Amino acid sequence: MPEPLYVTVRGAVTRLDPTREHSIGGAESCDVRVDVAGLSAPVARLRHIGHWMMIPDPGVEETTVDGEPRAEAVIHLRSTRDVKVTLRLGSSSVDLTLSHTDPAAAPPGPTAPPTPAAEPPTPPAPKPAPPVGWVPSTLRRDGTGTRTHAIGARTVLGNGPGAGIDVPDLGVAAEHATLNRRPDGEFEIRDAGRGAGTFVRGRRVMWARLRPGDSFTIGYSTFTLDGPGALRETRQATGATLVISGLCAAYRTRGSGSRPALQELSAVLRSGEVLAVVGPSGAGKSTLFSALLGEVEVTAGTLLFSGLDLATEAEQIRHMVAFVPQRDDLHDSLTVGQVLHQAARLRLAPGTTPAERGARIQEIARHLEIDHLMRERIRTLSGGERKRVSIGVEILGGPRLLMLDEPTSGLDAGRTRSVMRLLRDIAGNDCTVAVATHSTDQLDGAGKTLVIGSKGRPLYFGDTASALDALGEDDYADLMLTAHRTPEAAAASFLDGPVPREAAALAGTRRRADPPPSLRPEPPRRRVLHQIGVLAGRELALLRARGPLALAQLPGVPALGGVLAALGASPDGLGGGAEENNTPGVQALTILITACVFAGQAITYSDVVSQLPILHREKRAGVSPGAVIAAKALVFGVLAVLQALIAAAAFRLVRPPGDAFLLVGPDTDLALCLSGAALASMSLGLLISASASTLERAVGLATTTAICQVALGGGLLDLSGRSPLSAVSMLLPSRWSSAALAATTDMRELSITAPADGLWDHRTGLMLTELGILLALTAVYACAAWLVLRHRLARRS
């Protein structure tokens, strides 16, 4: 049973119930009444999340615990010892004593300071608290505040003792950036492209010139040039406030412009708080998250997180924000351990060592109670376990704002409660948590609630405990029915209430992001290379996870094609004796090319479209669509070439390729032509898969393309003239690979059924051109796939 907390102020003891949040302040509604500077607003809140924690209001200027000044936004009371807390505002302060046992029931004796002897003998053992803050212990430097560094001609900033200035945050690489003094005496900052970025006034930069007074941000530290040789570092106080002020968002509709989805929504959420966003279906709960993620058009209002504007400084805060979508899209065939390791390699700075990644994964897995599932495949997990893994993937990077869309949908009441408890725990570790939910019976897990009515109109924001009373409803079922009709009085009273005013006041004080003097925003190439490596590794893991039967098909299809082509060919294979006419040679050539284009296209045509939700999720975490396509082209390209070699070898086992050749020899030329066919078709398959909106459409597109490849390869229809069909065939790998193979085997000379096609002439230069065109098609299809995928993942609604 969670234990109560006893707060003593000037001799008066108040017992706090662990099942709900309590406020300390001057207002009558506060649970513990204190007078600090005559303020009526709460100066601190106390909440139980497995242990008690105190959240001083940001307006409190100084908090001391047992006489020690504390800069944290959240003070965790993990010990069962009595603690003396002083909160100071201006010249006024208040002293509180927080006890885990009732001081009034304690035996008479000395009261302060408490000694071990004065403590009650066996206080009830609390549930073991999470061992660490959400910013991981392995990479954490305690404390916040300001310090000044001496800087020379070149100073390296990075994560670890090797750097001149140590910035121990998750997104910071070991050698993250260098600060150089220029010949003119000014300084420039250069990002090494290995971590989560260097930011100057909200923009991610690879290079920027800095003058005295200019600042740049790396991880959670902001550095300001204080003059020659001095760099002032300000660590962002843990805990950041989310301010939503007068937010209006709209979806574009076909033809008629846009349809409003959120209207003048306001809320203020502080670190350590859990916000439940509730409302009837279609009210706009998911849209609110889309707006916070920059995925829907914000037509008015302000969104601030940690003082940064999400509209203009989204890049800088991207690594602070994580989103767990409603569907737990994860690679089903991988194990939990593989999924977490891949996610850690993509989401943590590339310079993070395997030991650090392992420690972080262990830390998260223990916290989420999934450490015993590391070897289980995702598809074998229950809904609740899968949800925990999905949350784990998103919090690996140590976000400060975690948003979850329906995290409890499909879970039983017990699992729902445990997810809500987990979210409270996460919030208690320097994170702000917002959750859209229909599980209104478990809302007591969230301290704050935002009720949205139909058409995105806000009806209530405030303490969860007061939501029903404020809206005059008995239960949430009634509230949902009322909210569906959006009562004008409630909507108007919200807009006239204190929440929009407070949000507007906070939004009005935001820092302006002026353009910096000199910037060079560049794509961080090294990061993309790192991502290609990680994603290629994942493709290999996914291939291995397909199982032996599916893996056996990969060499099986081209081998069958090679054997069938050989059986259809004359005893001389693709060649032929001078006096003998090799009529079946064209058929054999067509079967060989068909087998290779089918095999190449088949390995990729469904790949991107079936992973789209996962890719969308990873794009939000900074994974580049270019890296995705490059990794797939790399792995599947090698696979396609291997398949072509298997087809060539199978053919060669049964029939000779012939005597004629143009480049290296009959066998090598055959292998080159088939490899070109398979490689370019693999790339065409990627384009199909990136373009199709559903798997069914991808199947349709792939089938159509395959038919065209067979019919327009050159061996079945005469494409020698300037017909439209001939023009279309130029876009297909089968046309160029058939021509190259016919050229090297001198098919026009050997077979009377060979078409009078100039592309089939037995000329070395022609064959080299045709192989070159196959490579060019491979590159063009892959680039087109990248552009299409980039467009699809970036598309705003």
Ligand SMILES: Nc1ncnc2c1ncn2[C@@H]1O[C@H](COP(=O)(O)OP(=O)(O)OP(=O)(O)O)[C@@H](O)[C@H]1O
């Ligand atoms: N991509 C989109 N394009 C156009 N309209 C959209 C789009 N997504 C959502 N909408 C509309 O915006 C409104 C709010 O949708 P949203 O998904 O935010 O509601 P919700 O409260 O999350 O609903 P639910 O509880 O059913 O998930 C709805 O009317 C919906 O039809």
